[in-house]
Amino acid sequence: MPIVSILDLHKRFDHLEVLKGISLEVDPGETVVFAGPSGSGKSTLLRCLNGLEKIQRGTVIVDRVNVHAPGTDMLDLRRRIGMVFQSFNLFPHLTVEQNITMPLTKAKGVSLAQAKAAAKDLLAKVGIGDKLTVYPNNLSGGQQQRAAIARALAMEPKVMLFDEPTSALDPELTGGILQIMKDLADSGMTMLVVTHEMSFARQAADRMIFMDGGVVVEEGEPSALIDNPQNERTRQFMQQIGLK
Amino acid sequence: MHPAEALHTAFSVFKLILREGVPVTLSLAVIGYVLAMLIGGCVGLVRFLRMPVLSQLLRGYVDCMRGLPFLMIVFFLYYVLPFFSIRLDAFETAVLALSLHSGAYLSEIVRGSLEAIPFGQHEAAKALALSPAKRLRYVIAPQAVRIALPPMAGQSVLHIKDTSVVSIIALTEMTRVARVQMQSNMEPLVTFAVLAVMYFAVCYPVLRYASGLEQKLAAKRA
Numbered sequence: 001m002p003i004v005s006i007l008d009l010h011k012r013f014d015h016l017e018v019l020k021g022i023s024l025e026v027d028p029g030e031t032v033v034f035a036g037p038s039g040s041g042k043s044t045l046l047r048c049l050n051g052l053e054k055i056q057r058g059t060v061i062v063d064r065v066n067v068h069a070p071g072t073d074m075l076d077l078r079r080r081i082g083m084v085f086q087s088f089n090l091f092p093h094l095t096v097e098q099n100i101t102m103p104l105t106k107a108k109g110v111s112l113a114q115a116k117a118a119a120k121d122l123l124a125k126v127g128i129g130d131k132l133t134v135y136p137n138n139l140s141g142g143q144q145q146r147a148a149i150a151r152a153l154a155m156e157p158k159v160m161l162f163d164e165p166t167s168a169l170d171p172e173l174t175g176g177i178l179q180i181m182k183d184l185a186d187s188g189m190t191m192l193v194v195t196h197e198m199s200f201a202r203q204a205a206d207r208m209i210f211m212d213g214g215v216v217v218e219e220g221e222p223s224a225l226i227d228n229p230q231n232e233r234t235r236q237f238m239q240q241i242g243l244k
Numbered sequence: 245m246h247p248a249e250a251l252h253t254a255f256s257v258f259k260l261i262l263r264e265g266v267p268v269t270l271s272l273a274v275i276g277y278v279l280a281m282l283i284g285g286c287v288g289l290v291r292f293l294r295m296p297v298l299s300q301l302l303r304g305y306v307d308c309m310r311g312l313p314f315l316m317i318v319f320f321l322y323y324v325l326p327f328f329s330i331r332l333d334a335f336e337t338a339v340l341a342l343s344l345h346s347g348a349y350l351s352e353i354v355r356g357s358l359e360a361i362p363f364g365q366h367e368a369a370k371a372l373a374l375s376p377a378k379r380l381r382y383v384i385a386p387q388a389v390r391i392a393l394p395p396m397a398g399q400s401v402l403h404i405k406d407t408s409v410v411s412i413i414a415l416t417e418m419t420r421v422a423r424v425q426m427q428s429n430m431e432p433l434v435t436f437a438v439l440a441v442m443y444f445a446v447c448y449p450v451l452r453y454a455s456g457l458e459q460k461l462a463a464k465r466a
Binding site for chain 1: 375
């Protein structure tokens with residue numbers, strides 16, 4: 001049974017229709033990469049999954065919860081969906097450790113001692129175990145994104161959403177983040193990733209979905225989509241980003 | 245006038261202002277500003293949250309306070325409220341006028357500081373399953389306070405200076421004591437020089453504190 005089901009999703013900003021009827025499913029443990037030109041609606045699609053955006057039509061079901069139904073307990077839903085942003089969005093007034101312990105204790109009711117243990121463990125896993133007491137502004141972009149990933153993982157989500165997690169990073173820093181994400185994918189996490197990193201798609205993704213103009217244009221096995229796109233728009237995009 | 249004589253006059257003016265004016269001025273400043281901060285915090289928060297109806301009403305209040313001369317507000321409260329059977333003495337009227345006036349400006353500082361927190365902070369807090377109240381309490385407000393504190397300290401100087409206006413409704417605070425003294429000793433230069441130094445001695449440290457705070461908090465954010 002799929003953990004994410006999207007059926008005929010329509011999303012409009014005023015008069016601009018950004019998503020024009022998206023339907024797709026993601027199975028537990030699957031890693032799906034969303035690619036496409038900017039404005040194609042892939043980030044918006046991700047944000048509809050945890051209710052950061054409202055939708056106009058269609059159904060979104062995540063972990064058996066109908067996200068946009070009137071009575072949905074959004075807090076309960078969001079505890080099960082982790083999200084990593086392009087701009088990290090760490091809380092600048094809290095240390096790296098507090099960035100993890102605050103939501104764990106306040107939103108999930110975990111004891112402070114347990115939260116601290118989780119923070120220590122996860123920060124070590126993402127390679128910044130020595131930065132517990134540091135404030136985010138004193139970290140590099142790559143370190144900030146590592147902390148943000150640890151913060152999302154600390155909630156023990158069933159699904160992880162990555163919205164262009166390496167787009168704001170210097171090229172030499174993206175590799176480390178992508179490696180963490182690949183390890184996470186290998187460990188069986190369900191991941192929906194918006195990215196332009198085709199190497200990541202090839203190595204870590206089970207499936208790639210190419211979007212343009214608010215619709216799914218083409219989907220399939222990542223290498224097939226990158227090396228041998230069937231649709232003209234996919235072909236153009238792959239040429240533009242310099243692969244193929 | 246002989247220098248020794250001037251010094252003597254200055255000292256007696258100083259003593260009188262200190263004894264009769266300073267307690268009232270400081271009471272007006274402290275009580276008025278504490279109330280102003282309560283008003284400013286509540287009004288700023290309500291307007292930030294865009295609570296329907298209440299938000300619009302409070303906007304009207306803020307616009308009135310910002311768009312009318314402070315002296316007129318003092319007169320209005322002092323002379324008009326009794327017609328509605330609301331009787332306040334001069335001190336109560338002055339505190340009310342000062343706190344309503346400063347409160348409006350403070351509410352704009354509070355609202356602006358809350359609105360200055362980037363959208364991404366709200367989104368990250370939402371995505372981490374924090375409730376609206378917890379997002380405000382643990383993510384938005386703590387950051388907004390750091391932005392609001394320096395201008396709030398600066399605003400308190402304006403508040404202290406405004407206390408001199410209420411001498412007009414026969415309240416014996418520093419400025420009124422000085423004016424009465426001047427009328428009997430006929431030494432405006434010495435009298436108002438003493439008054440000026442006394443106001444400055446209070447306001448200047450607050451000004452320095454505000455700019456120090458600004459630098460400290462700016463350094464922390466960088």
